[in-house]
Amino acid sequence: MSTRSFVELIADKSIVVLAGTGGVGKTTTSAVVALHAAKAGRKVALVTIDPAKRLADALGLDELSNEPSRIDLGADGNDGGELWALMLDTKSTFDELITRYSADPAQAQRILNNDFYGNISNALSGTQEYMAMEKLYELAEGGDYDLVIVDTPPSRNALAFLDSPNMLTRLLDHWLYKALMGSTRTIMKASQLLLKQLSKVVGGEVVEDVVAFFQAFEGMEDGFKERSQRVMELLASDACAFVLVASARRDTTIEAAYLARQLADNDLDVAAVVMNRLQPDFVRLNRRPRAPEYEPFLRAHDELHALADREETHIASLLSQVESDPVVVRVPLLATDVHDLDGMNQLGTKIFPN
Amino acid sequence: MDPDEYFNRTRMVIVAGKGGVGKTVLSAALARLAARTGLTALLVEVDGRNALAPLFEVGEIGYEEAVIASATDDSAKILARSITPDTALVEWLDDHGMKLVSKRLQKTGAIDVIATATPGIKDLLVLGKIKQLVVESDADIVIVDAPAAGHAMTFLRAPALLAEMARSGPINTQAHAVLAMLQDPKQCEVMLVTLPEETPVNELIDTAFQLEDDVGIQLAPVVVNGMYPIIDGLDADLSGVKSNLGAAKIDELRAAGDFRQQRSILQAGQRARLAEMLPLEQLVLPYVFDADIGLPQIDELADALAEAIANIELPGAADETAGDQ
Numbered sequence A: 001m002s003t004r005s006f007v008e009l010i011a012d013k014s015i016v017v018l019a020g021t022g023g024v025g026k027t028t029t030s031a032v033v034a035l036h037a038a039k040a041g042r043k044v045a046l047v048t049i050d051p052a053k054r055l056a057d058a059l060g061l062d063e064l065s066n067e068p069s070r071i072d073l074g075a076d077g078n079d080g081g082e083l084w085a086l087m088l089d090t091k092s093t094f095d096e097l098i099t100r101y102s103a104d105p106a107q108a109q110r111i112l113n114n115d116f117y118g119n120i121s122n123a124l125s126g127t128q129e130y131m132a133m134e135k136l137y138e139l140a141e142g143g144d145y146d147l148v149i150v151d152t153p154p155s156r157n158a159l160a161f162l163d164s165p166n167m168l169t170r171l172l173d174h175w176l177y178k179a180l181m182g183s184t185r186t187i188m189k190a191s192q193l194l195l196k197q198l199s200k201v202v203g204g205e206v207v208e209d210v211v212a213f214f215q216a217f218e219g220m221e222d223g224f225k226e227r228s229q230r231v232m233e234l235l236a237s238d239a240c241a242f243v244l245v246a247s248a249r250r251d252t253t254i255e256a257a258y259l260a261r262q263l264a265d266n267d268l269d270v271a272a273v274v275m276n277r278l279q280p281d282f283v284r285l286n287r288r289p290r291a292p293e294y295e296p297f298l299r300a301h302d303e304l305h306a307l308a309d310r311e312e313t314h315i316a317s318l319l320s321q322v323e324s325d326p327v328v329v330r331v332p333l334l335a336t337d338v339h340d341l342d343g344m345n346q347l348g349t350k351i352f353p354n
Numbered sequence B: 001m002d003p004d005e006y007f008n009r010t011r012m013v014i015v016a017g018k019g020g021v022g023k024t025v026l027s028a029a030l031a032r033l034a035a036r037t038g039l040t041a042l043l044v045e046v047d048g049r050n051a052l053a054p055l056f057e058v059g060e061i062g063y064e065e066a067v068i069a070s071a072t073d074d075s076a077k078i079l080a081r082s083i084t085p086d087t088a089l090v091e092w093l094d095d096h097g098m099k100l101v102s103k104r105l106q107k108t109g110a111i112d113v114i115a116t117a118t119p120g121i122k123d124l125l126v127l128g129k130i131k132q133l134v135v136e137s138d139a140d141i142v143i144v145d146a147p148a149a150g151h152a153m154t155f156l157r158a159p160a161l162l163a164e165m166a167r168s169g170p171i172n173t174q175a176h177a178v179l180a181m182l183q184d185p186k187q188c189e190v191m192l193v194t195l196p197e198e199t200p201v202n203e204l205i206d207t208a209f210q211l212e213d214d215v216g217i218q219l220a221p222v223v224v225n226g227m228y229p230i231i232d233g234l235d236a237d238l239s240g241v242k243s244n245l246g247a248a249k250i251d252e253l254r255a256a257g258d259f260r261q262q263r264s265i266l267q268a269g270q271r272a273r274l275a276e277m278l279p280l281e282q283l284v285l286p287y288v289f290d291a292d293i294g295l296p297q298i299d300e301l302a303d304a305l306a307e308a309i310a311n312i313e314l315p316g317a318a319d320e321t322a323g324d325q
């Protein structure tokens, strides 16, 4: 286990990506880390994804947006640090990206109005991940912030975000696209036949939309390919740290180990593992008091310990599968949920003990 | 009501809720309970995670129906199968005289383009396949372990969406048929499950209203999973009670009791809020402290479920069944 502290790790980085399965506390943890870094004097941008409503309220985030807005740190913000945050708006981030890479406004409009594009930008799984990475890249490249912190959607698959910048590229590399854009007569003929068969399944208009979408994209592929490559380079750079957030249950640690493995397969290291929502550790007893009044307390104490012991075995199993020598942070389950600045500060003292 | 009476109300129970709230565990417990009442249950997994198999201590559950628990003297057998969107799409194309198309679509990868071009088509076809099972399977009750909440909405909305989008043709026909099944309470109902925590409770409430408004599906009682069993006496004043422990250890004991008490209060508050916001019966399942969930724990939870079901009355159901016979 790394001897570095989590504070040192974060202080060292200019991009932090929090990954993990749903409900483990990624969004909460990313807010706490952002808050802490801002209080330490850095200018921080936080990209949150679907925060719980009360957490968003506590941060003063009331709508989806593309631009970070400044969070009032009150008396805490006296070290010159600043916290800026946004709730990711997937659709409009995508629209902006299209507009930026279009040759002219007419091309942009053709794509934005296309129904197939509408499906991609709204519903396609992977789009949210793609736009989170896109926003990360934009904020990091913009150079306005010392630290960019990015929360990720609850996906089981690390590839969902590692591969997401390639989502469009893959579609554009698609056989069908090539066939439609291809020039030789035989290819054209073959694809026409396939399209006809496709129409039978999903209806003619749908197929027309797809064709129109591909045609509208003409000339933009290279720009997108290059950009996705640069996003990957940024993620792989020393400036960027991946933080794996996990809870200590069997199913969630299995999923976390799977995520870590996928990161490793892509030559990305897990810099830190945050084990969140652990049973608080109450001192063990060497003797048991006999008065009946103690019975209920003993039961509560025993049950929590039984759970804590099982958690330890799951943590050990997870850590044995993460080969990058990560910083390990243990965060107890608080007696209440974390929905306001007080709660975040309380959690902050657990994540960054001094 | 008796558990068997409950299972006889409908052919299929779709278990839905946010990720990690206990859908898979509840699905397994429902199947065990059904089996105990002598009903053969068919468990259907749709997210390809293979999470049910370890609970029943069997190997991977595949596309074909398999027995995952044999019949015994006091329980019927349990069947299971896993239906993934890709297998459902290919099978549907094959069944609709498009074997050649389906081969080519698969080979060229154009199937992904279809799925993107027609959002919901895979979900619709999974539901279509499930519908076929509900009609054809020998099982008395079909239990579907649905995808996580956000996805459950997309999943269950797909038929309505496609019924509107595809104005004619085989997809349209399929969409209407599936929608009719979803909207028929004798065919199916959705059992929403949550943990007694703020975020999942909010999500459950949203999902419940959307399901009723957008899909028109019958909602079963909601399940509140993972309630800490109440320990009486945690509010006792320990000062002056004799003990063989030092003051520091006693403080730890009290802190453990307080923590448990506080989490319990929080849970009770969330449960009450759920009751207030959503006029549905609640079935409460206890948090299991002593071991990770395996078959014995599933059976404990099935006991709890039986007791919880015994304590509720569902309006009209009994009359309807009587009328049917």
Ligand SMILES: Nc1ncnc2c1ncn2[C@@H]1O[C@H](COP(=O)(O)OP(=O)(O)O)[C@@H](O)[C@H]1O
Residues within 6 Å of the ligand: A020, A021, A022, A023, A024, A025, A026, A027, A028, A029, A051, A052, A154, A276, A277, A278, A331, A332, A333, A334, A335, A336, A337, A338, A339, A347, B197, B198, B199
């Ligand atoms: N250490 C903790 N103690 C108590 N509650 C926590 C803790 N960490 C997170 N939570 C609560 O858990 C829930 C899920 O957290 P969230 O950050 O939304 O998870 P994710 O983003 O991974 O889905 C929230 O209600 C949050 O307040």
Ligand SMILES: Nc1ncnc2c1ncn2[C@@H]1O[C@H](COP(=O)(O)OP(=O)(O)O)[C@@H](O)[C@H]1O
Residues within 6 Å of the ligand: A249, A250, A251, A252, B017, B018, B019, B020, B021, B022, B023, B024, B025, B026, B051, B225, B226, B227, B285, B286, B287, B288, B289, B292, B293, B301
């Ligand atoms: N009543 C319970 N007591 C203790 N642990 C539970 C209980 N219900 C579920 N779990 C555990 O919670 C985790 C999530 O449950 P699972 O059924 O896999 O959720 P889902 O299918 O909704 O994602 C699993 O580790 C499971 O063992």
Ligand SMILES: [Mg+2]
Residues within 6 Å of the ligand: A026, A027, A028, A049, A050, A051, A151, A152, A154
């Ligand atoms: Mg989140």
Ligand SMILES: [Mg+2]
Residues within 6 Å of the ligand: B023, B024, B051, B145
């Ligand atoms: Mg599950």
